[in-house]
Amino acid sequence: MTKPVLIVGGGPAGLAAAHSLSTVGKECVIVEKEDRLGGAPILSGYAKLVPSGEWARDAIGGMVKRAEGAPGVSVETGATVTSFDGEPGNFTAELSNGKKIDAEAAILCSGFTHFDSVNKPEWGFGTYEDVVTTTQVEQMISSGDGVRCPSDGRKPERVAILLCVGSRDRQIGREWCSKICCTVSANMAMEIREELPNCHVYIYYMDIRTFGLYETKYYWKSQEEFKVKYIKARIAEVTSDGEKLIVKGEDTLVKRPITIPFDMVVHAIGMDPNVDNPTISETFGIDLEQHGYIDVGNRYGAMGETSRPGVYVAGAATGPETIDDSIAQGHAAAMAVLSTSADFSKTA
Numbered sequence: 001m002t003k004p005v006l007i008v009g010g011g012p013a014g015l016a017a018a019h020s021l022s023t024v025g026k027e028c029v030i031v032e033k034e035d036r037l038g039g040a041p042i043l044s045g046y047a048k049l050v051p052s053g054e055w056a057r058d059a060i061g062g063m064v065k066r067a068e069g070a071p072g073v074s075v076e077t078g079a080t081v082t083s084f085d086g087e088p089g090n091f092t093a094e095l096s097n098g099k100k101i102d103a104e105a106a107i108l109c110s111g112f113t114h115f116d117s118v119n120k121p122e123w124g125f126g127t128y129e130d131v132v133t134t135t136q137v138e139q140m141i142s143s144g145d146g147v148r149c150p151s152d153g154r155k156p157e158r159v160a161i162l163l164c165v166g167s168r169d170r171q172i173g174r175e176w177c178s179k180i181c182c183t184v185s186a187n188m189a190m191e192i193r194e195e196l197p198n199c200h201v202y203i204y205y206m207d208i209r210t211f212g213l214y215e216t217k218y219y220w221k222s223q224e225e226f227k228v229k230y231i232k233a234r235i236a237e238v239t240s241d242g243e244k245l246i247v248k249g250e251d252t253l254v255k256r257p258i259t260i261p262f263d264m265v266v267h268a269i270g271m272d273p274n275v276d277n278p279t280i281s282e283t284f285g286i287d288l289e290q291h292g293y294i295d296v297g298n299r300y301g302a303m304g305e306t307s308r309p310g311v312y313v314a315g316a317a318t319g320p321e322t323i324d325d326s327i328a329q330g331h332a333a334a335m336a337v338l339s340t341s342a343d344f345s346k347t348a
Protein backbone atom coordinates (compact mmCIF):
# COMPACT_ATOMS: atom_id res chain seq x y z
CA MET A 1 0.00 0.00 0.00
CA THR A 2 1.88 3.09 -1.16
CA LYS A 3 -0.69 5.87 -1.04
CA PRO A 4 -0.19 8.54 1.60
CA VAL A 5 -2.55 9.39 4.42
CA LEU A 6 -4.32 12.72 4.16
CA ILE A 7 -4.25 14.73 7.40
CA VAL A 8 -6.58 17.73 7.54
CA GLY A 9 -5.31 20.35 10.00
CA GLY A 10 -1.80 20.94 11.30
CA GLY A 11 -2.46 21.55 15.00
CA PRO A 12 -1.26 19.34 17.87
CA ALA A 13 -3.48 16.40 16.78
CA GLY A 14 -2.47 16.55 13.11
CA LEU A 15 1.22 17.00 13.94
CA ALA A 16 1.10 13.97 16.26
CA ALA A 17 -0.59 11.83 13.59
CA ALA A 18 2.04 12.90 11.04
CA HIS A 19 4.84 12.05 13.47
CA SER A 20 3.47 8.57 14.15
CA LEU A 21 3.04 7.82 10.46
CA SER A 22 6.48 9.14 9.55
CA THR A 23 8.09 7.07 12.30
CA VAL A 24 6.94 3.84 10.65
CA GLY A 25 7.78 5.03 7.13
CA LYS A 26 4.23 5.84 6.06
CA GLU A 27 3.82 8.92 3.86
CA CYS A 28 1.29 11.60 4.72
CA VAL A 29 0.18 15.00 3.49
CA ILE A 30 -0.93 17.66 5.98
CA VAL A 31 -3.46 20.06 4.45
CA GLU A 32 -3.66 23.18 6.62
CA LYS A 33 -5.92 26.10 5.77
CA GLU A 34 -3.79 28.76 7.48
CA ASP A 35 -0.37 29.82 6.25
CA ARG A 36 1.51 27.94 8.97
CA LEU A 37 1.31 24.83 11.11
CA GLY A 38 0.80 24.65 14.87
CA GLY A 39 -2.96 25.00 15.35
CA ALA A 40 -4.52 27.16 18.04
CA PRO A 41 -1.50 27.26 20.40
CA ILE A 42 0.68 28.81 17.66
CA LEU A 43 -1.92 30.67 15.56
CA SER A 44 -3.47 32.30 18.65
CA GLY A 45 -0.12 32.94 20.37
CA TYR A 46 -0.68 31.00 23.60
CA ALA A 47 1.84 31.65 26.38
CA LYS A 48 2.88 28.94 28.84
CA LEU A 49 0.82 25.77 28.49
CA VAL A 50 -0.89 23.85 31.24
CA PRO A 51 0.11 21.51 32.69
CA SER A 52 3.71 21.45 31.41
CA GLY A 53 4.53 25.14 31.96
CA GLU A 54 6.38 25.11 28.62
CA TRP A 55 5.99 28.03 26.23
CA ALA A 56 3.60 27.07 23.41
CA ARG A 57 6.11 28.36 20.83
CA ASP A 58 8.71 25.89 22.12
CA ALA A 59 6.47 22.90 22.82
CA ILE A 60 4.16 23.04 19.81
CA GLY A 61 6.74 24.92 17.71
CA GLY A 62 8.99 21.89 18.33
CA MET A 63 6.27 19.58 17.02
CA VAL A 64 5.98 21.76 13.89
CA LYS A 65 9.74 21.59 13.23
CA ARG A 66 9.73 17.84 13.77
CA ALA A 67 6.88 17.33 11.30
CA GLU A 68 8.29 19.71 8.69
CA GLY A 69 11.62 17.92 8.68
CA ALA A 70 10.28 14.39 8.88
CA PRO A 71 10.75 11.92 6.01
CA GLY A 72 7.53 11.22 4.14
CA VAL A 73 5.64 14.22 5.51
CA SER A 74 4.56 16.85 2.99
CA VAL A 75 2.65 19.98 3.84
CA GLU A 76 0.12 22.06 1.90
CA THR A 77 -0.58 25.30 3.74
CA GLY A 78 -3.20 27.84 2.75
CA ALA A 79 -5.34 25.01 1.37
CA THR A 80 -8.51 23.10 2.11
CA VAL A 81 -9.99 19.90 0.73
CA THR A 82 -12.79 20.63 -1.74
CA SER A 83 -13.74 17.07 -2.67
CA PHE A 84 -13.01 13.62 -1.32
CA ASP A 85 -14.17 10.55 -3.21
CA GLY A 86 -13.42 6.85 -3.26
CA GLU A 87 -13.20 4.08 -0.75
CA PRO A 88 -10.85 2.93 2.01
CA GLY A 89 -7.40 2.38 0.53
CA ASN A 90 -8.27 4.33 -2.60
CA PHE A 91 -9.48 7.90 -2.07
CA THR A 92 -8.85 11.01 -4.17
CA ALA A 93 -8.89 14.45 -2.63
CA GLU A 94 -8.99 17.72 -4.54
CA LEU A 95 -7.55 20.78 -2.86
CA SER A 96 -8.52 24.45 -3.13
CA ASN A 97 -5.07 25.12 -4.67
CA GLY A 98 -5.91 22.82 -7.61
CA LYS A 99 -3.73 19.88 -6.47
CA LYS A 100 -5.00 16.30 -6.33
CA ILE A 101 -3.94 13.80 -3.71
CA ASP A 102 -4.52 10.07 -3.88
CA ALA A 103 -4.87 8.86 -0.32
CA GLU A 104 -5.32 5.61 1.47
CA ALA A 105 -7.25 7.19 4.36
CA ALA A 106 -7.91 10.58 5.92
CA ILE A 107 -7.51 11.82 9.48
CA LEU A 108 -9.52 14.94 10.28
CA CYS A 109 -7.60 17.03 12.81
CA SER A 110 -9.39 20.25 12.02
CA GLY A 111 -9.82 21.37 15.62
CA PHE A 112 -12.17 23.98 17.06
CA THR A 113 -13.07 27.66 16.77
CA HIS A 114 -12.62 30.01 19.73
CA PHE A 115 -15.94 31.27 21.09
CA ASP A 116 -16.55 34.82 19.88
CA SER A 117 -17.35 36.88 22.97
CA VAL A 118 -19.51 39.32 21.01
CA ASN A 119 -22.13 36.56 21.32
CA LYS A 120 -22.31 37.39 25.04
CA PRO A 121 -22.85 41.17 24.66
CA GLU A 122 -24.09 41.79 28.21
CA TRP A 123 -20.62 40.91 29.50
CA GLY A 124 -19.07 43.92 27.83
CA PHE A 125 -16.80 42.50 25.13
CA GLY A 126 -16.84 44.71 22.05
CA THR A 127 -18.28 47.59 24.10
CA TYR A 128 -15.40 48.24 26.50
CA GLU A 129 -11.80 48.02 25.32
CA ASP A 130 -10.60 46.64 28.63
CA VAL A 131 -12.91 43.64 28.43
CA VAL A 132 -10.66 41.08 26.75
CA THR A 133 -10.45 37.31 26.22
CA THR A 134 -8.05 34.70 27.57
CA THR A 135 -6.46 34.46 24.13
CA GLN A 136 -5.71 38.21 24.21
CA VAL A 137 -4.09 37.89 27.62
CA GLU A 138 -2.13 34.85 26.39
CA GLN A 139 -0.83 37.07 23.56
CA MET A 140 0.07 39.90 25.97
CA ILE A 141 2.15 37.45 28.01
CA SER A 142 3.71 35.52 25.09
CA SER A 143 4.69 38.73 23.25
CA GLY A 144 6.62 39.90 26.32
CA ASP A 145 4.59 43.13 26.47
CA GLY A 146 2.99 42.14 29.76
CA VAL A 147 -0.61 42.39 30.91
CA ARG A 148 -1.84 45.92 30.17
CA CYS A 149 -5.25 47.60 29.77
CA PRO A 150 -5.75 47.98 26.00
CA SER A 151 -7.48 51.37 26.42
CA ASP A 152 -4.44 53.25 27.73
CA GLY A 153 -1.65 50.74 28.33
CA ARG A 154 -1.76 51.05 32.12
CA LYS A 155 -0.99 48.17 34.45
CA PRO A 156 -4.29 46.89 35.85
CA GLU A 157 -4.65 46.95 39.61
CA ARG A 158 -7.79 44.82 39.65
CA VAL A 159 -8.56 42.03 37.18
CA ALA A 160 -11.67 39.82 37.01
CA ILE A 161 -11.57 36.56 35.07
CA LEU A 162 -15.07 35.33 34.16
CA LEU A 163 -15.27 31.58 33.61
CA CYS A 164 -17.55 29.64 31.25
CA VAL A 165 -17.88 32.37 28.61
CA GLY A 166 -19.43 30.51 25.69
CA SER A 167 -19.57 27.22 27.59
CA ARG A 168 -22.23 25.65 29.81
CA ASP A 169 -24.63 28.31 28.62
CA ARG A 170 -27.93 26.96 27.31
CA GLN A 171 -29.21 30.46 26.55
CA ILE A 172 -26.73 30.75 23.70
CA GLY A 173 -26.86 27.08 22.66
CA ARG A 174 -23.58 25.99 24.18
CA GLU A 175 -24.19 23.28 26.73
CA TRP A 176 -20.72 21.78 26.80
CA CYS A 177 -17.90 22.33 29.27
CA SER A 178 -14.74 23.37 27.45
CA LYS A 179 -12.64 21.33 29.90
CA ILE A 180 -9.45 23.36 30.06
CA CYS A 181 -10.52 26.96 30.74
CA CYS A 182 -10.73 26.66 34.56
CA THR A 183 -7.15 25.42 34.63
CA VAL A 184 -5.95 27.91 32.01
CA SER A 185 -7.60 30.73 33.99
CA ALA A 186 -6.11 29.68 37.35
CA ASN A 187 -2.72 29.54 35.66
CA MET A 188 -3.27 32.94 34.03
CA ALA A 189 -4.30 34.45 37.37
CA MET A 190 -1.00 33.27 38.87
CA GLU A 191 0.95 34.64 35.89
CA ILE A 192 -0.74 38.03 36.33
CA ARG A 193 0.03 38.04 40.08
CA GLU A 194 3.62 37.09 39.32
CA GLU A 195 4.07 39.95 36.84
CA LEU A 196 2.00 42.48 38.79
CA PRO A 197 2.23 41.58 42.49
CA ASN A 198 0.03 44.54 43.49
CA CYS A 199 -2.78 43.50 41.17
CA HIS A 200 -5.81 41.84 42.78
CA VAL A 201 -7.14 38.97 40.67
CA TYR A 202 -10.64 37.57 41.10
CA ILE A 203 -12.06 34.49 39.36
CA TYR A 204 -15.85 34.40 38.96
CA TYR A 205 -17.09 30.82 38.63
CA MET A 206 -20.17 28.58 38.53
CA ASP A 207 -18.14 25.45 39.36
CA ILE A 208 -14.41 24.90 39.27
CA ARG A 209 -13.31 22.07 37.01
CA THR A 210 -9.56 21.88 37.47
CA PHE A 211 -9.99 18.20 36.78
CA GLY A 212 -7.69 15.30 37.65
CA LEU A 213 -4.36 16.32 39.11
CA TYR A 214 -4.85 20.03 38.29
CA GLU A 215 -6.62 20.67 41.58
CA THR A 216 -3.41 20.98 43.64
CA LYS A 217 -1.25 22.61 41.00
CA TYR A 218 -3.75 25.26 39.91
CA TYR A 219 -6.85 25.60 42.10
CA TRP A 220 -5.25 25.42 45.54
CA LYS A 221 -1.90 26.88 44.54
CA SER A 222 -3.53 29.95 42.98
CA GLN A 223 -5.35 30.67 46.24
CA GLU A 224 -2.77 29.65 48.82
CA GLU A 225 0.44 30.89 47.19
CA PHE A 226 -0.82 33.59 44.82
CA LYS A 227 -3.80 34.92 46.80
CA VAL A 228 -6.18 34.74 43.86
CA LYS A 229 -9.75 35.21 45.07
CA TYR A 230 -12.58 32.97 43.85
CA ILE A 231 -16.21 34.19 43.82
CA LYS A 232 -19.03 31.75 43.11
CA ALA A 233 -21.43 33.95 41.22
CA ARG A 234 -23.99 34.41 38.51
CA ILE A 235 -22.92 37.40 36.47
CA ALA A 236 -25.64 39.72 35.24
CA GLU A 237 -23.66 42.31 33.31
CA VAL A 238 -20.39 44.15 32.84
CA THR A 239 -20.77 47.92 32.58
CA SER A 240 -18.61 50.97 33.22
CA ASP A 241 -18.88 54.01 35.48
CA GLY A 242 -16.63 55.94 33.10
CA GLU A 243 -13.51 55.12 35.08
CA LYS A 244 -13.74 51.46 36.08
CA LEU A 245 -15.45 48.41 34.65
CA ILE A 246 -18.22 47.22 36.93
CA VAL A 247 -19.06 43.52 37.27
CA LYS A 248 -22.57 43.04 38.59
CA GLY A 249 -24.10 39.78 39.66
CA GLU A 250 -25.14 37.61 42.54
CA ASP A 251 -22.80 35.89 44.97
CA THR A 252 -24.50 32.50 44.91
CA LEU A 253 -22.92 31.29 48.16
CA VAL A 254 -24.32 34.10 50.32
CA LYS A 255 -27.18 34.85 47.89
CA ARG A 256 -26.49 38.59 47.79
CA PRO A 257 -26.06 40.98 44.87
CA ILE A 258 -22.44 42.04 44.30
CA THR A 259 -21.07 44.98 42.34
CA ILE A 260 -17.27 45.16 42.11
CA PRO A 261 -15.07 47.59 40.12
CA PHE A 262 -12.17 46.35 37.95
CA ASP A 263 -9.57 47.74 35.54
CA MET A 264 -9.69 44.73 33.26
CA VAL A 265 -12.23 41.93 32.74
CA VAL A 266 -11.09 38.71 31.03
CA HIS A 267 -13.52 36.32 29.35
CA ALA A 268 -12.38 32.70 29.69
CA ILE A 269 -13.67 31.75 26.26
CA GLY A 270 -14.69 28.23 25.36
CA MET A 271 -14.13 25.93 22.42
CA ASP A 272 -16.86 26.06 19.77
CA PRO A 273 -17.15 23.46 17.02
CA ASN A 274 -14.98 24.45 14.05
CA VAL A 275 -17.06 26.80 11.89
CA ASP A 276 -15.95 24.71 8.89
CA ASN A 277 -17.57 21.53 10.24
CA PRO A 278 -20.73 21.67 8.08
CA THR A 279 -18.52 21.93 4.98
CA ILE A 280 -16.13 19.26 6.24
CA SER A 281 -19.11 17.01 6.94
CA GLU A 282 -20.39 17.45 3.41
CA THR A 283 -17.02 17.13 1.69
CA PHE A 284 -15.99 13.98 3.57
CA GLY A 285 -19.49 12.49 3.92
CA ILE A 286 -19.25 12.16 7.68
CA ASP A 287 -21.73 12.79 10.49
CA LEU A 288 -21.53 15.56 13.07
CA GLU A 289 -22.78 15.01 16.61
CA GLN A 290 -25.63 17.07 18.09
CA HIS A 291 -23.51 20.12 19.01
CA GLY A 292 -21.73 20.29 15.67
CA TYR A 293 -18.42 18.54 16.47
CA ILE A 294 -17.33 15.60 14.31
CA ASP A 295 -19.00 12.42 15.53
CA VAL A 296 -16.80 9.58 16.75
CA GLY A 297 -18.08 6.21 15.58
CA ASN A 298 -16.23 3.80 17.81
CA ARG A 299 -14.67 4.92 21.05
CA TYR A 300 -13.06 1.67 22.15
CA GLY A 301 -12.42 -0.73 19.30
CA ALA A 302 -10.56 1.61 16.93
CA MET A 303 -9.85 5.13 18.15
CA GLY A 304 -11.10 7.93 15.98
CA GLU A 305 -13.39 6.20 13.52
CA THR A 306 -16.02 8.46 11.96
CA SER A 307 -19.27 7.39 10.33
CA ARG A 308 -17.36 6.79 7.05
CA PRO A 309 -14.90 3.89 6.78
CA GLY A 310 -11.38 5.12 6.01
CA VAL A 311 -11.99 8.60 7.49
CA TYR A 312 -10.74 9.13 11.03
CA VAL A 313 -10.86 12.05 13.45
CA ALA A 314 -8.67 13.24 16.32
CA GLY A 315 -8.35 16.11 18.78
CA ALA A 316 -10.62 19.08 19.39
CA ALA A 317 -12.49 18.35 16.15
CA THR A 318 -14.36 15.76 18.24
CA GLY A 319 -15.26 18.16 21.08
CA PRO A 320 -13.37 20.26 23.63
CA GLU A 321 -10.01 18.56 24.28
CA THR A 322 -6.75 19.37 25.96
CA ILE A 323 -3.53 19.45 23.98
CA ASP A 324 -2.17 16.25 25.49
CA ASP A 325 -5.40 14.37 24.76
CA SER A 326 -5.45 15.80 21.23
CA ILE A 327 -1.90 14.58 20.70
CA ALA A 328 -2.78 11.14 22.08
CA GLN A 329 -5.78 10.94 19.76
CA GLY A 330 -3.64 11.98 16.78
CA HIS A 331 -1.21 9.12 17.48
CA ALA A 332 -4.12 6.71 18.06
CA ALA A 333 -5.84 7.65 14.80
CA ALA A 334 -2.55 7.07 12.95
CA MET A 335 -2.37 3.64 14.58
CA ALA A 336 -5.95 2.92 13.53
CA VAL A 337 -5.04 3.79 9.92
CA LEU A 338 -1.96 1.57 10.09
CA SER A 339 -3.91 -1.38 11.43
CA THR A 340 -6.34 -0.99 8.53
CA SER A 341 -3.37 -0.79 6.12
CA ALA A 342 -2.16 -4.07 7.56
CA ASP A 343 -5.57 -5.57 6.78
CA PHE A 344 -5.35 -4.27 3.17
CA SER A 345 -1.93 -5.83 2.67
CA LYS A 346 -3.18 -9.18 3.99
CA THR A 347 -5.98 -9.20 1.45
CA ALA A 348 -3.93 -7.71 -1.44
Ligand SMILES: Cc1cc2nc3c(=O)[nH]c(=O)nc-3n(C[C@H](O)[C@H](O)[C@H](O)COP(=O)(O)OP(=O)(O)OC[C@H]3O[C@@H](n4cnc5c(N)ncnc54)[C@H](O)[C@@H]3O)c2cc1C
Binds near residue numbers: 041080114315
Ligand atom coordinates in the same frame (compact mmCIF):
# COMPACT_ATOMS: atom_id res chain seq x y z
C1 LIG B 1 -7.61 30.24 25.57
C2 LIG B 1 -7.24 28.78 25.47
C3 LIG B 1 -6.06 28.34 26.05
C4 LIG B 1 -5.73 27.00 26.00
N1 LIG B 1 -4.60 26.58 26.63
C5 LIG B 1 -4.34 25.24 26.70
C6 LIG B 1 -3.27 24.75 27.51
O1 LIG B 1 -2.52 25.51 28.13
N2 LIG B 1 -3.11 23.41 27.59
C7 LIG B 1 -3.93 22.52 26.93
O2 LIG B 1 -3.77 21.29 27.07
N3 LIG B 1 -4.94 22.97 26.13
C8 LIG B 1 -5.15 24.30 26.01
N4 LIG B 1 -6.19 24.75 25.24
C9 LIG B 1 -6.87 23.79 24.35
C10 LIG B 1 -6.05 23.65 23.03
O3 LIG B 1 -6.16 24.84 22.27
C11 LIG B 1 -6.56 22.44 22.23
O4 LIG B 1 -6.49 21.29 23.04
C12 LIG B 1 -5.72 22.17 20.98
O5 LIG B 1 -5.49 23.34 20.23
C13 LIG B 1 -6.40 21.10 20.12
O6 LIG B 1 -5.53 20.73 19.09
P1 LIG B 1 -6.11 20.24 17.67
O7 LIG B 1 -4.93 19.92 16.83
O8 LIG B 1 -7.12 19.19 17.88
O9 LIG B 1 -6.90 21.49 17.09
P2 LIG B 1 -6.41 23.05 16.69
O10 LIG B 1 -5.34 23.44 17.60
O11 LIG B 1 -7.67 23.76 16.63
O12 LIG B 1 -5.80 22.81 15.26
C14 LIG B 1 -6.63 22.57 14.14
C15 LIG B 1 -5.89 22.99 12.88
O13 LIG B 1 -6.73 22.67 11.75
C16 LIG B 1 -6.76 23.78 10.87
N5 LIG B 1 -8.05 23.74 10.15
C17 LIG B 1 -9.27 24.04 10.63
N6 LIG B 1 -10.21 23.85 9.66
C18 LIG B 1 -9.56 23.41 8.56
C19 LIG B 1 -9.97 23.05 7.26
N7 LIG B 1 -11.26 23.10 6.88
N8 LIG B 1 -9.02 22.64 6.37
C20 LIG B 1 -7.70 22.62 6.72
N9 LIG B 1 -7.25 22.96 7.96
C21 LIG B 1 -8.18 23.34 8.86
C22 LIG B 1 -6.64 24.99 11.78
O14 LIG B 1 -6.19 26.13 11.08
C23 LIG B 1 -5.62 24.49 12.81
O15 LIG B 1 -4.31 24.71 12.40
C24 LIG B 1 -6.56 26.08 25.29
C25 LIG B 1 -7.74 26.53 24.68
C26 LIG B 1 -8.10 27.86 24.78
C27 LIG B 1 -9.38 28.30 24.16
Ligand code: SF4
Binds near residue numbers: 183270
Ligand atom coordinates in the same frame (compact mmCIF):
# COMPACT_ATOMS: atom_id res chain seq x y z
S1 SF4 C 1 -13.49 24.19 32.23
FE1 SF4 C 1 -14.30 25.56 33.79
S2 SF4 C 1 -14.47 27.57 32.72
FE2 SF4 C 1 -14.29 26.00 31.16
S3 SF4 C 1 -16.41 25.53 30.64
FE3 SF4 C 1 -15.75 23.98 32.14
S4 SF4 C 1 -16.38 24.83 34.11
FE4 SF4 C 1 -16.47 26.52 32.61
